[in-house]
Amino acid sequence: MTSSASTTAFGSDMRAAVLLPLPLSGPYDYAVEAPGTPVRGRIVRAPLSGRELVGVVWGKAVGGVADEKLRTATAVAAHALPESLCDFVDWVARYTLNPPGSVLAQALRVKDAFEAENPRHALTLGGISPARSTAARERVLALMADGVARMPAEIAELSAVSPSVVKSLAEARALKWVELPEFERCPEPDATFDAVKLSPDQLRAAEHLRDAVKKREFSVVLLDGVTGSGKTEAYFEGVAEALTAGRQILILLPEIALTVQFLDRFAARFGCRPMEWHSDLSQRERKRVYRAVLSGEARVVAGARSALFLPFTKLGLVVVDEEHEQAYKQEEGVIYHARDMAVVRARLEHCPVVLASATPSLETYVNARNGRYEWLRLTQRHGAAELPGVRLIDLRKDHGEPGQFLSPPLRAALTETLAAHEQVLLFLNRRGYAPLTVCTSCGHKETCRNCSAWMVEHRYRKRLVCHHCAFETPIPERCTKCGAEHSLIACGPGVERIEEEFRAGFPDARVAIASSDTFSGPAEAQAVIRAFAAGDIDVVIGTQIVAKGHHFPQLTLAGIIDADLGGGAGDPRSAERSFQLLHQVAGRSGRGEKPGLVLIQTHNPEDPVMQALAAGSRDAFLSQEAATRERSATPPFGRLAALILAGTDADKVRGTGRALALAAPAARGVAVWGPAPAFYQVLRGKTRERLLVQAEKNVDVQAYLRAWLAAVKIPSGIRLTVDVDPISFF
Ligand code: ADP
Ligand code: ZN
Numbered sequence: 001m002t003s004s005a006s007t008t009a010f011g012s013d014m015r016a017a018v019l020l021p022l023p024l025s026g027p028y029d030y031a032v033e034a035p036g037t038p039v040r041g042r043i044v045r046a047p048l049s050g051r052e053l054v055g056v057v058w059g060k061a062v063g064g065v066a067d068e069k070l071r072t073a074t075a076v077a078a079h080a081l082p083e084s085l086c087d088f089v090d091w092v093a094r095y096t097l098n099p100p101g102s103v104l105a106q107a108l109r110v111k112d113a114f115e116a117e118n119p120r121h122a123l124t125l126g127g128i129s130p131a132r133s134t135a136a137r138e139r140v141l142a143l144m145a146d147g148v149a150r151m152p153a154e155i156a157e158l159s160a161v162s163p164s165v166v167k168s169l170a171e172a173r174a175l176k177w178v179e180l181p182e183f184e185r186c187p188e189p190d191a192t193f194d195a196v197k198l199s200p201d202q203l204r205a206a207e208h209l210r211d212a213v214k215k216r217e218f219s220v221v222l223l224d225g226v227t228g229s230g231k232t233e234a235y236f237e238g239v240a241e242a243l244t245a246g247r248q249i250l251i252l253l254p255e256i257a258l259t260v261q262f263l264d265r266f267a268a269r270f271g272c273r274p275m276e277w278h279s280d281l282s283q284r285e286r287k288r289v290y291r292a293v294l295s296g297e298a299r300v301v302a303g304a305r306s307a308l309f310l311p312f313t314k315l316g317l318v319v320v321d322e323e324h325e326q327a328y329k330q331e332e333g334v335i336y337h338a339r340d341m342a343v344v345r346a347r348l349e350h351c352p353v354v355l356a357s358a359t360p361s362l363e364t365y366v367n368a369r370n371g372r373y374e375w376l377r378l379t380q381r382h383g384a385a386e387l388p389g390v391r392l393i394d395l396r397k398d399h400g401e402p403g404q405f406l407s408p409p410l411r412a413a414l415t416e417t418l419a420a421h422e423q424v425l426l427f428l429n430r431r432g433y434a435p436l437t438v439c440t441s442c443g444h445k446e447t448c449r450n451c452s453a454w455m456v457e458h459r460y461r462k463r464l465v466c467h468h469c470a471f472e473t474p475i476p477e478r479c480t481k482c483g484a485e486h487s488l489i490a491c492g493p494g495v496e497r498i499e500e501e502f503r504a505g506f507p508d509a510r511v512a513i514a515s516s517d518t519f520s521g522p523a524e525a526q527a528v529i530r531a532f533a534a535g536d537i538d539v540v541i542g543t544q545i546v547a548k549g550h551h552f553p554q555l556t557l558a559g560i561i562d563a564d565l566g567g568g569a570g571d572p573r574s575a576e577r578s579f580q581l582l583h584q585v586a587g588r589s590g591r592g593e594k595p596g597l598v599l600i601q602t603h604n605p606e607d608p609v610m611q612a613l614a615a616g617s618r619d620a621f622l623s624q625e626a627a628t629r630e631r632s633a634t635p636p637f638g639r640l641a642a643l644i645l646a647g648t649d650a651d652k653v654r655g656t657g658r659a660l661a662l663a664a665p666a667a668r669g670v671a672v673w674g675p676a677p678a679f680y681q682v683l684r685g686k687t688r689e690r691l692l693v694q695a696e697k698n699v700d701v702q703a704y705l706r707a708w709l710a711a712v713k714i715p716s717g718i719r720l721t722v723d724v725d726p727i728s729f730f
Pocket of ligand 1: 196197198199202225226227228229230231232233234382551
């Protein structure tokens, strides 16, 4: 859009529609005070109800505001969002049924992003020799001879002198003050730093990706390869090509804070780490990355899903690693799926997007199968590594003593593996000690006071914790219902309980738990993962946090404690998800020289998921799963959208649910289910009801929902959330 098309003149100023990062119905008109015409994307400061907000010129004035009522917005010097990002914001807003301002807020999440930083000053050589020379002064001048500007404290420390020595040299003008740039420069990845020699398979994939980048056109590639086959090495070649072409690259990772291994590998290939984008960055770091992305200086960003909304100006490649990961779904606020939106962003930027996975989502698999996506396959593990053998352990026959969760075959394999000085991963996707605490006297199950969910025992911390609202209490001495003493027992295992059982049986092994709440933060999680990779730990007992992406060459045994977990609550993807997770865990085993083994404990060895895992028949499983979904007209063969009502007044929530259902328009190919109580009927003190829209694939679900929701008024105190393409059904 050119400036003349998007704006109209207003007196000496320009009248334009400005979008504010708030859940308003749309942009508001302002008189925009700017040098030149206000173009779409231009950053302005705009007054709204006594506040001043950062907003963005969005387009032509909407009209209808009298000249004298029109308020003035002021352009912020020289800053504009790329127009493609504005288009992306509009697109996401339409698709997810969010006000565009709420989506814009995702792209303006850096506080004071457009404010200049306070200048910082440092010292360099001043060119004047001090009248009096001392040993201390000489040390400082020798240090500073390299011409690098340094802070006084740093100079004092590096040359082992007192701060007064530095100060006196500055006064004598032997050192002079210089203003530093606002931010440290971004390291520049080098496309040719250190490429590995690719196998013929990998080379084919890499060449394809290089070509796709060269074309500068939108395309979607599924990079499909068993774990350890070198998908990362292959897409790094696409990254190298985009670097050479002077473009920017976005790499989305599901859990960025935990992927040191990825950052190190990137550095080994390109000579420096990529810029990182995730929630653990400081304000200043966020601002630095945001500004560097906008200026084009940041060449490669590895980020969590929110990196999708960064203001890239010359994007040449998007990579979504582990594209099947559920972590890509943003479940609060603006609800979106980062993998799907990455495809949209790439389309708007006219660049290729690579979806990489060893267990592609069914959506992606079906798109690859029917030719909408290109499909690159890597079928072999790199080097000597072979895919591990997988064995099912039927817990109905092969179980240990009551209260034990490691079956005799698993114990035997543990003994053997540890004796061979190899490493083990025991996987259980449950934090804490036990998922349920029951009173043996009255049968009461300890539940959260805010949620209809069980309290989970965390024995290390001696607390019962709700995993939904984080409410916690000390472990009670007596039943909170009948008051019986010593009557509470822990039911079922969590990782802490497995550790207890393991230590009792293998007292000499070095063991660590890896789950989100045993770590104080990402740094500690990284430390455990590093220690494990370095061989300083023999056994890790972990949740899904360790299932993904990591490379542990000495790990030869993966034990899955309870393969029957997962699934639930009318979720059409539960089988797919179990398969993906267990397959990922299995993929940790045998990645080095030695062959790996995977033992899967289950009560349902006949289940198709277990059978597919044991037979290693991923594609058979996926095509069977595709057939099931096709029959039930569930995604990707049909469309879903969920409406979730929540509020503290349970009757009002239920009443609103019924009224909403009654107002649903009749439409061909659309069915509305519910309202029904959500799986967790009460969460954080709020009662929740759900409705589900199921539509045929060619139905415009957004148009349907818009028409429906325009006709109803949601009473105050009740919150309606729209989740298009839901993946969570709780
Ligand atoms: P994936 O992403 O498919 O799981 P990776 O790219 O992580 O696979 O590769 C697995 C391991 O094998 C990594 O340590 C990687 O560095 C190594 N590797 C893969 N391909 C090659 C190659 N051509 N030359 C050297 N090492 C390789
Ligand atoms: Zn709770």
